[in-house]
C-alpha cells in the first residue's frame with residue numbers, strides 16, 4: 001500500500017486558541033477515509049491545513065514525496081489536491097458550464113479538459129440537464145454536485161470533501177454518496193471525507209478517524225466502527 005498523504009502531529013491555532021493539538025492521519029493511494037466528529041472538533045481545520053489555507057504551528061504534512069506544509073494553495077491544486085469546502089459556494093450568476101470550467105483553472109490542455117468535462121457530466125447527469133442554468137438558481141443538492149464536479153475538473157488525485165451531505169434531502173444524499181464511491185473506484189481518486197452524517201461516511205469509507213476537540217480519539221476500520229458501541233452511542237444516534 002502506497003501512502004499518498006501523511007499528516008504528522010500537526011498543531012493549528014486561531015490566534016492563541018488551539019484547534020488542532022497534535023493530529024496525525026494518513027491516506028493511502030486509492031482509499032476513501034472518513035473524518036467524523038462533533039461541531040467544532042477541528043475537522044475543517046485539518047482540511048484547511050492540508051490545502052494551505054491555514055498555517056500549521058508545528059508538525060509536518062507530506063503528500064507523495066513532497067513536504068507540503070507551507071505550500072501555496074494554488075500550487076497544491078496543481079499537485080493534485082482539490083477541496084470542496086463547507087457551504088458549497090458556487091458562482092451564482094455563472095452557468096453550470098462556466099462554474100465547471102473554473103475548476104480547470106490550473107490546466108491548459110483543452111482536449112484533456114474537455115474529456116474531464118465529459119466525465120463529470122456523465123457522473124452527474126443533473127448537471128448536464130442544467131448545463132446553461134445559472135448556478136445560484138439550482139437546488140442545494142444540485143449545487144453540491146456542481147462543487148464536487150468543479151473540484152474534479154482540476155483532475156485531482158486526492159479529493160477533500162467537507163460535509164457534502166449537509167442540508168441536503170436524503171434522496172440526494174444517497175446520490176452523492178454513490179457518486180463519491182464511483183469517483184473513488186472508477187477515477188482512482190483518493191478521498192478524505194469529512195461528515196456529520198457519520199453513518200453515511202462510515203458506510204462508504206474503508207477507514208475512519210474520530211476527532212474530539214482537536215485530537216484523534218479513535219481510528220480504525222470503518223465497518224468495525226459501524227458496529228462499535230462507543231461510536232454508535234456518540235456518533236450514530238445510539239441506533240443499531
Ligand SMILES: Nc1ncnc2c1ncn2[C@@H]1O[C@H](COP(=O)(O)OP(=O)(O)OP(=O)(O)O)[C@@H](O)[C@H]1O
Nearest residue numbers: 014018019037038039040041042043044045046086
Ligand atoms: N477563523 C477562525 N477564527 C477563530 N477560531 C476559529 C476559526 N475557524 C475555526 N475556529 C475554531 O476552531 C475550532 C475548530 O473549528 P473547525 O471549523 O475546524 O471545526 P469542525 O470540526 O469543522 O466543525 P463543524 O462540524 O461545525 O464544521 C472551533 O472551536 C472553531 O470555533
Ligand SMILES: [Mg+2]
Nearest residue numbers: 043044045086
Ligand atoms: Mg467544519
